[in-house]
Amino acid sequence: MKFIIDNWMLIALALVSGGILLWQALQKGSGIGTTQAVALINREKGVLIDVSEPAEYAAGHPQGARNVPLAQLAGAKELPSNKALPVILVCASGARASRAAGQLRKAGHERAVALHGGLAAWREANLPVEKA
Known part of the structure; x- marks a missing residue:
């Protein structure tokens, strides 16, 4: 004492x-870093979804990412039909992606994860970015 x-x-x-x-x-x-995201994409056929608004997506997004704005995420046809595939969600900073990951996990995509740091982290890791 x-x-x-x-x-x-x-x-x-x-x-x-x-x-x-x-x-x-x-x-x-359940977020992941850029190294883990690339590994999921390359090794496990992970799908990269950018939940930014169309104007943000057009200004720059990770190469190969599909654009599904957060407000249109529920039931979007761009989502993989196989809910066992990893879904990596990205936005400018990672905040919207975290919300989107939660929504998708509730919808049955058990391997939906957000990219920590969003597009900024993707760029910082010198990963390819393209413009629409």
Whole structure:
């Protein structure tokens, strides 16, 4: 008990830092990095879906990505009919892609994941970007 009283600040600091690490781990959820995305595309026939608006998509998107705006995602024909295939979702920053991944998992696409960092991360990894 004396140890806890004497070192309460250190204990509080450890608890706060542990909480921050846990929060970050939970925020990442089912998202993946660019290396993992490329591996899914090349090895497991993963489908890359850009959920940006058409004007954003036209300005630049990952090479080979299909455009399905977030608002039109439900029942879009561009989605793979085989729900076991990996679906990698991307947008400008990754925020819309995370929401889209959640929607698709609820719709039965169990391997739907968002690309962390979105198009910015894709570009930073020097992966091919094309314009429509």
